[in-house]
Amino acid sequence: MIVIDWGTSSQRAWRLGANGGVLAAREAARGILHVASGGFPEALEAIAGDWIAEGERRVLLSGMVGSRQGWVEAPYLDCPAGAAELAKATVRAPYGPAAVLLVPGLSCRDEHGTPEVMRGEETQIAGLEAAFAAPGLACLPGSHSKWARVESGRILSFRTYLSGEAFAALKSATILGRMMSDGPVSEAAFDRGVARSGDSGHLLHHLFGVRALGLFGELAEADSASYLSGLLIGHETRAALSRRERVHLIGAPKLAALYARAIAACGGEPAIEDSEAARRGLARIGEKVAWD
Secondary structure, rough: OEEEEEOOOOOOEEEOOOOOOEEEEEEEOOOOHHOOOOOHHHHHHHHHHHHHOOOOEEEEEOHHHOOOOOOOOOOOEEEOOHHHHHOOEEEEOOOOOEEEEEOOOOOOOOOOOEEEEEOOHHHHHHHOOHHOOOOEEEEEEEOEEEEEEEEOOEEEEEEEOOHHHHHHHHHHHHHHHOOOOOOOOOOOOOOHHHOOOOOOOHHHHHHHHHHHHHHHOOOOOHHHHHHHHHHHHHHHHHHHHHOOEEEEEEOHHHHHHHHHHHHHOOOOEEEEEEOOOOHHHHHHHHHHHOOO
């Protein structure tokens, strides 16, 4: 079986053996934004065409390739859902040489009725079944960070936080960025921002403090971006953590490490997972798919 985690900017592909073991793996910077209209069959062949030519007849895709801007839209599946439900809701893409199925995203609503969606993260969480012997939280940091409540391998609900994209926008397009210089992350400044997020007041008030601290010489330009990051991630973490509990982190190592610092500071117990969650999740879902 071929499984591909196919996102907005990149692809990760694996060729799996009968027992789910990895026979080969590849990556390419050809996410859906780099595929012309009608070009998805060719994009698949570019990364896995030789595997298909050698006889692989089952291909399972997850991520933004199943979005409205992707190959074929795989409609969102309502929570609660796990690998079994995802497998039943896969959508077939038109491709003659092999059966190509797309994993759907998930949707739910918050306590006030506002809809939430995820696409790709559900597959990564499905790869963490062994980690959830007890109910817990999964956190997937990024531009739109996801915090999912998981029980018995099924996602019950989740929340999205725009922290990553907000950080980029505030740094590049507001007056806050005028007093920031690029450089390595300052853990001390990040921790200071996380601590500030626990003070009374509002996030918008705390954000202006980034500028005011700089004006009064109490926050160096080299530390301002790290402080801002800590402030945003701290507010996010405090909103997402309802009690002291274990939080399974799936994401880029440097960003996951920052989230782990914030989670620990806010009373949680962070556990950074490895980078193979998507592959394991695709393998689990593929085992449950009715391919014929």
